[in-house]
Amino acid sequence: MPGRGMPMSRLKPRSEYEKTGSFRFWRWLAGSRDPYVGEVEMKAQIPKEPRELTIRERMQERQELLTRVYDIENNKKIAFFHRIYVLAAVVFCLCFAGILVAMVSMLPPTGEADRPVNNEVPARYIESGLQETGAVNIVTGMILDYRAFDTFGESNVLFAATTTVLILLHEKKKKREDGTFEEIPSDRLLEPKQDAILQASATVLVPVIILFGIYVILNGHLSPGGGFSGGAIIGAGLILYLSAFGFEKTEKLFTEKTYKYVSFGALTTYCLAKSYSFFTGANHLESHIPLGTPGAILSSGLILVLNICVGMVVACTMYTFYVMFRKGDF
Amino acid sequence: MGNLLVNYGEAAAMILFVIGFSNLLLHKNLIKKIIGLNIMDSAIYLFLAEKGYIAGRTVPIVVDGVQSVEAYINPIPAGLVLTGIVVSVSVSALMLSLTIRLYRRYHTLDLDEISTLLKKEGV
Amino acid sequence: MTLFQVILLLFLLVCAVSVSFSKNLLNSVLIYMSFSLIMSIVWVTLQSPDLAITEAAVGAGITSLLFFATLKKIHAIDTLQRQGRAIQDPQPDGEAEGDRQGKAAKEESREPAGAGKGDAHE
Numbered sequence: 001m002p003g004r005g006m007p008m009s010r011l012k013p014r015s016e017y018e019k020t021g022s023f024r025f026w027r028w029l030a031g032s033r034d035p036y037v038g039e040v041e042m043k044a045q046i047p048k049e050p051r052e053l054t055i056r057e058r059m060q061e062r063q064e065l066l067t068r069v070y071d072i073e074n075n076k077k078i079a080f081f082h083r084i085y086v087l088a089a090v091v092f093c094l095c096f097a098g099i100l101v102a103m104v105s106m107l108p109p110t111g112e113a114d115r116p117v118n119n120e121v122p123a124r125y126i127e128s129g130l131q132e133t134g135a136v137n138i139v140t141g142m143i144l145d146y147r148a149f150d151t152f153g154e155s156n157v158l159f160a161a162t163t164t165v166l167i168l169l170h171e172k173k174k175k176r177e178d179g180t181f182e183e184i185p186s187d188r189l190l191e192p193k194q195d196a197i198l199q200a201s202a203t204v205l206v207p208v209i210i211l212f213g214i215y216v217i218l219n220g221h222l223s224p225g226g227g228f229s230g231g232a233i234i235g236a237g238l239i240l241y242l243s244a245f246g247f248e249k250t251e252k253l254f255t256e257k258t259y260k261y262v263s264f265g266a267l268t269t270y271c272l273a274k275s276y277s278f279f280t281g282a283n284h285l286e287s288h289i290p291l292g293t294p295g296a297i298l299s300s301g302l303i304l305v306l307n308i309c310v311g312m313v314v315a316c317t318m319y320t321f322y323v324m325f326r327k328g329d330f
Numbered sequence: 331m332g333n334l335l336v337n338y339g340e341a342a343a344m345i346l347f348v349i350g351f352s353n354l355l356l357h358k359n360l361i362k363k364i365i366g367l368n369i370m371d372s373a374i375y376l377f378l379a380e381k382g383y384i385a386g387r388t389v390p391i392v393v394d395g396v397q398s399v400e401a402y403i404n405p406i407p408a409g410l411v412l413t414g415i416v417v418s419v420s421v422s423a424l425m426l427s428l429t430i431r432l433y434r435r436y437h438t439l440d441l442d443e444i445s446t447l448l449k450k451e452g453v
Numbered sequence: 454m455t456l457f458q459v460i461l462l463l464f465l466l467v468c469a470v471s472v473s474f475s476k477n478l479l480n481s482v483l484i485y486m487s488f489s490l491i492m493s494i495v496w497v498t499l500q501s502p503d504l505a506i507t508e509a510a511v512g513a514g515i516t517s518l519l520f521f522a523t524l525k526k527i528h529a530i531d532t533l534q535r536q537g538r539a540i541q542d543p544q545p546d547g548e549a550e551g552d553r554q555g556k557a558a559k560e561e562s563r564e565p566a567g568a569g570k571g572d573a574h575e
Contacts, residue, residue: 065438068446089355093348100344105332110339111385113400118384122404130392138390138402139503143409154413161420168427216506223391224502228416232510239518294392314416318515321423325430325522339499342462349469361478361523365485368516369469372492379499389500408501415507419516426523433527 134292134300135221144226144303144310148274155270155310158317159263169324195244202244209237217311221300227307231314238319247327254319263316266309273302273309339380346373360429360439364422371418375411382407458498464491482520489513 017023108115125142135141143151213234220226242250292299334341346369353366382404390405429439436444468488475481489512496505 097348105334109336229506
């Protein structure tokens, strides 16, 4: 039965076309059939029936639950199991600590140069890192040039984590009868309102914090810091601004759309900047941008761009985490 | 004893790891378990950074064009830990949001109580 | 430098142990925050300032904020003010006395808030 959005073919009859792989692919792409239904055993979460309990009833239910879980005097089996479990856990932890410390005592001594960790790989990074990447800070040169794909994957981990938190903590707006949406009860009710000390100190601190974050990002290839730390500092500044002035002010600056566009744009820029070498032969990840003088801000090729991308992703991620934990919606 | 007195940093990292692990085993509260997992993370990062440390050498930032291996510490563990710290934040945010969902449904953070309630629901 | 490092590592161990022994969740989160701060000083002594900046911003800043927001959501922060009322309630004795009192206090604090503020957090 061809439904809406089902793929069609002009060359083959329908019964034959439905056996091909391309039919399944297009059907999956159109989303008209879930490939897991019928193939994988799935168990839906039982929806909890909303039940209005009085306070007394709820307390009584809780007491029953507590007796069932913790009735240690009467239920000898639970008490015995509890005691055995604690004993076994403590013994296991002590043995584990003993084994690990014994292992540490057999490792080569810390702080010596001829440990097996210090082989030719870090030597290469130190000796020719400046010429090959143009970054004065060797750690930044390493994670954003030699190992840039690693960092790209990590930015995607951040993006995936934010998406999951958005799914888990998102609160749907209830639609009223006249078409408008109900306001989500914000937790501003539980916060101190218009705190003068907090607002005064935030007025002074927020610009400085955000400016410092931008400095740390832009100087990532010259001094300690980089995209991760600078992004986290900017995110912390935004969070301070939010908790001092509330959602009405920050909504002008940062909404869900901002998050979408900024992180998608940053991740795409990163991906294109680093994966174009696949199309130019994929011999090595060499960029054709001049590296510039080491020590100048506009130097070291792509590293500055990648640092800014990573910083934007991290700042958006941190701020979105906090907003989702506070309110459940932007 | 071996090198235990020289490797005090690594030994401390291992003991921290075990303390975090015992938090996971002995506590029933989910928040305490998440803090324990974070402590385990930090212990592993400390162990890695101690691996790359070389006494008497400085930060791997090129100063005055000095590019000999004898001047700088090993930059690789620093890079690994840098990515790890940021990933650990997203992991703990994920765990905390799952905790909030569990609390909304069962009104408790105790794992024993949650599993009793689950049995009662027949899952 | 060695003595300084040893003292910092001892601080770390003390913080990690006291996280598991503190009864109040807010206290253990605060102790974890100081753990992260000490960790960032340890990074400086290990010649990795990149890690120190990141740990101070991420570990001590953002992670603790997320923990605080979670505690707010699960109504564990205002335990302290209601503690006095919770202790007066009859509670069965048992091994997990402290834990249970904290829970009961949480439960206690939940109900008036829910009744008075129109389920602002449900």
